[in-house]
Amino acid sequence: MLSTAPTKIAFRGVAKSYPSKHSAQTATLALDRLDVEIKTAEIVSVLGPTGCGKSSALNLIAGFETPSTGNVFLDDQVVHGPGPDRAVVFQQASLFPWLSVYDNVTLGVKCRGMSKADYMPRAEHLLEEVGLSSFKHHYPYQLSGGMQQRVQIARALISAPKVLLMDEPFGALDYQTRIFMQELLLTLWLEYKPTVFFITHDVAEAIFISDRVLVMSRRPGRVKLAVDVHAQKPRTADFLSAPEFIELQRELLHAVQQEVQTADAIH
Ligand SMILES: Nc1ncnc2c1ncn2[C@@H]1O[C@H](COP(=O)(O)OP(=O)(O)O)[C@@H](O)[C@H]1O
Numbered sequence: 001m002l003s004t005a006p007t008k009i010a011f012r013g014v015a016k017s018y019p020s021k022h023s024a025q026t027a028t029l030a031l032d033r034l035d036v037e038i039k040t041a042e043i044v045s046v047l048g049p050t051g052c053g054k055s056s057a058l059n060l061i062a063g064f065e066t067p068s069t070g071n072v073f074l075d076d077q078v079v080h081g082p083g084p085d086r087a088v089v090f091q092q093a094s095l096f097p098w099l100s101v102y103d104n105v106t107l108g109v110k111c112r113g114m115s116k117a118d119y120m121p122r123a124e125h126l127l128e129e130v131g132l133s134s135f136k137h138h139y140p141y142q143l144s145g146g147m148q149q150r151v152q153i154a155r156a157l158i159s160a161p162k163v164l165l166m167d168e169p170f171g172a173l174d175y176q177t178r179i180f181m182q183e184l185l186l187t188l189w190l191e192y193k194p195t196v197f198f199i200t201h202d203v204a205e206a207i208f209i210s211d212r213v214l215v216m217s218r219r220p221g222r223v224k225l226a227v228d229v230h231a232q233k234p235r236t237a238d239f240l241s242a243p244e245f246i247e248l249q250r251e252l253l254h255a256v257q258q259e260v261q262t263a264d265a266i267h
Pocket residue numbers: 018019028029030048049050051052053054055056057219
């Protein structure tokens with residue numbers, strides 16, 4: 001089904017370098033010759049050692065950064081900047097501490113001119129889905145880390161973005177909460193069907209949520225391995241012990257380990 005879906009996001013010959021703060025000669029080449037195509041409604045996870053350019057790739061899709069070479073395309077249009085069609089979820093919940101859960105979720109769409117008649121039922125529905133209906137008048141400091149991330153996800157989905165960009169969103173959560181959030185993400189995906197670009201350090205998490213897992217090589221980042229995950233979505237915790245899962249985990253752990261070790265040897 002996915003293989004026939006149109007391409008949503010494409011990196012074509014992308015390199016990204018950052019100028020050095022100290023000297024013009026030692027720019028950091030974060031990404032090099034990156035070619036990746038992501039289909040509409042596909043969930044793609046990215047694994048790789050710290051500093052290999054995962055966040056740089058996400059920032060290019062978000063339009064926060066521009067490529068040094070090549071282009072990033074969204075629906076065959078070159079990305080020139082951020083837009084409401086792409087929502088970003090970061091590892092640290094970036095909520096406004098002085099706003100309630102409800103106001104945090106609705107602020108963005110309110111600012112963009114969505115009418116109350118439109119955003120209110122969406123917010124109520126999303127808060128229900130992420131299990132925070134009874135916390136809508138609470139403030140971020142009154143919530144656990146997992147709950148704060150659920151607010152961030154509700155805020156991201158309220159505008160029904162076509163693309164959901166997630167940078168280690170569950171990285172700071174404990175194991176049980178992480179599993180819960182992964183299942184929640186798949187449930188929400190089923191309803192909203194966004195194209196998801198998901199960065200993680202956790203091989204099991206990558207397999208559990210994804211249609212495809214990419215492993216990036218150490219800097220400058222390129223894709224060194226791409227594997228498909230065939231199990232039907234949404235998945236339950238049973239998938240964690242399925243033969244497909246175990247086999248992919250072994251293959252991916254090996255690939256990631258190799259990159260980390262190479263990176264260690266160089267530094
Ligand atoms: N804004 C920036 N300015 C300068 N260097 C940066 C910037 N963002 C990232 N880098 C550098 O680019 C490389 C890749 O970083 P990043 O994309 O954050 O990797 P990852 O997310 O895989 O850890 C690193 O060496 C990092 O220090």
